[in-house]
Amino acid sequence: MIAPGRVGHLTLCEVEVYGKPALSGEILSQLQSALSLYISDFNLSWTQRPFKVKVKQQNTENLARRGTVTQSSTYYSYIAQNAIDGKRYGPGSAASCSITGYQLSPWWMLDLLDYYEISTVIITARSDCCLDQTNGVEIRIGNSTENNGNNNPICAVTSGFQLGQTISYSCGVMVGRYINLVMTGRTNYLSLCEVEVYKTENVARRGTVTPSLNQYTWIPEKAIDGIKYGSPGSFCFASGNQNTPWWRLDLKYRYEIDTIIITARTDCCPDQTNGAEIRIGNSLENNGNNNPRCAVTSGFSTGYTLSYSCNGMEGRYVNVVMTGRVGYLTLCEVEVYGKCNYKKSILKLKFLSSVDAVASSGKILSQLQSAMSLHISNFNLSWTRPPYKEKVTQPDTGPCVK
Structure with missing residues (x-):
């Protein structure tokens, strides 16, 4: 309690605090009770007070792997399919990349074979050279095949690529079957080492x-x-x-x-x-x-x-x-x-005992899991490292007393 900016006395005749014990205290007490049935000599304590971390849900399916691809032309063996083979990097000079011929407004088109609500397009540039072949490319999404799909609405224009870099572009919610990458009005090669496409869900x-x-x-x-x-x-x-x-x-x-x-x-x-x-x-x-x-x-x-x-x-x-x-x-x-x-709540415990915990590690963990399940239904309990023995030297105070 503080009175900011004031000079004087702060007087409190009584302060009362009401609430419930934190669940962490109940959990530790329950774990100690469970272990005491099996081990008499041990100490169990938090190495760090329980804390929470935010976990974000991720889109997991790369829709590009479902589709078929074509491009305006092909430079030697650098076919359009290389950009959806699941390999962002490969050995050799752009070995797993797609590259068009040198031409005006080169393009690459992905047909998802169905209509999706697209949220994210991820592109990987080649790692050996030629960033101008990936920068300045329009990402277009839609349902039209007019002008080979290159007239569909724009999600973004690529920029900022460094060698071998992967950059993600957010499209909000764009509905489309076709994903086009096109260098409108430029004469160049178009190089794409990987194109990934992720949908979003109407929650x-x-x-x-x-x-x-x-x-x-x-x-x-x-x-x-x-x-x-x-x-x-x-x-x-x-x-x-x-x-x-x-x-x-x-x-x-x-x-x-x-x-x-x-x-x-x-x-x-x-x-x-x-x-x-x-x-x-x-x-x-x-x-x-x-x-x-x-x-x-x-x-x-x-x-x-x-x-x-x-x-x-x-x-x-x-x-x-x-x-x-x-x-x-x-x-x-x-x-x-x-x-x-x-x-997700993270709980870190330290267990010390004169009992041979190395041999009993499985039993100890089982006892802890049983006790934890009384409070929490969704959890995972594991050793951060297996139990080990440590020699403790007793101070020299005379005859050793057991």
């Missing part, structure tokens, strides 16, 4: 929803049914006509949310989607409508789908609310893209 489909009120059969679940368009209103959520109508999505876990995509109804009434606040957070105060704001919707016409960037805002709840307005709130689809984060 709204995993959640549950709650409305302030719903109009007839326009239930809140219709905004996360995966159907953007249909006959007027049949696949949309609509609130009742009320003051400050809202819709809330519970993702069940905390996510770092990058993008939210909203689709308006196709028949009328864009005012029922425009002007809504998108709020993200972990609080249910005021039904979640007090959480931090990502954006306010605007620009909707009938049937429009608009994307809003939330730059990694963390939250379990996503609310769409028309604060201070009387009217309907209509949402034909709400999509949410981001990464699920969870926190």
Whole structure:
């Protein structure tokens, strides 16, 4: 307790603190009790107080490995397939890279054979030379094969490559079957040692929803049914006509949310989607409508789908609310893209005993695991290094007493 910037006495007649013992204390006590049934002489203590680390969910499947590839031309044996062989580096001079011929606007195209919501494209440059053959390349994603796919929307333009470097490009959420890499308007070789493509998931489909009120059969679940368009209103959520109508999505876990995509109804009434606040957070105060704001919707016409960037805002709840307005709130689809984060607790213990723990290490670990399972269902317990013997020299105080 401190009174900043003041000169004087601080008087406290009593300070009382209430709470529950930390789970770490309960765990240590339980472990000690379990070991005491098996070993009489030991000491068990934390080498470091338990702490938590944030673990990010990773996209694990490289979609490029599913696809087929072609390129504008091929330099000797440096075929287009080399860029999706799973080898970022290989022996020799660009041995596992694709290289086009020397030409105007060289390009390389990947056909994923299906439509995906692409979040990330990762490119590896050759390690021997020629960075100008990978820098300044447009990454294009879409569903059109016009101009060999080189007219599709741009995700990014490559830059900053050093020899053998791998750089990741975030595309937000771009939907497409074709991934093109093209040097528009330049005459050069195009070299790619590896191209990796990762999708993102609409995590709204995993959640549950709650409305302030719903109009007839326009239930809140219709905004996360995966159907953007249909006959007027049949696949949309609509609130009742009320003051400050809202819709809330519970993702069940905390996510770092990058993008939210909203689709308006196709028949009328864009005012029922425009002007809504998108709020993200972990609080249910005021039904979640007090959480931090990502954006306010605007620009909707009938049937429009608009994307809003939330730059990694963390939250379990996503609310769409028309604060201070009387009217309907209509949402034909709400999509949410981001990464699920969870926190992993790290517990480090030190075990000392005069008992031969080397021979009994398996039994000791088994006893600890049994005791731990009384408190925690999801855990892994292991030796950071196997038990070992250490000679302890007794101080010279006379005859050795056992």
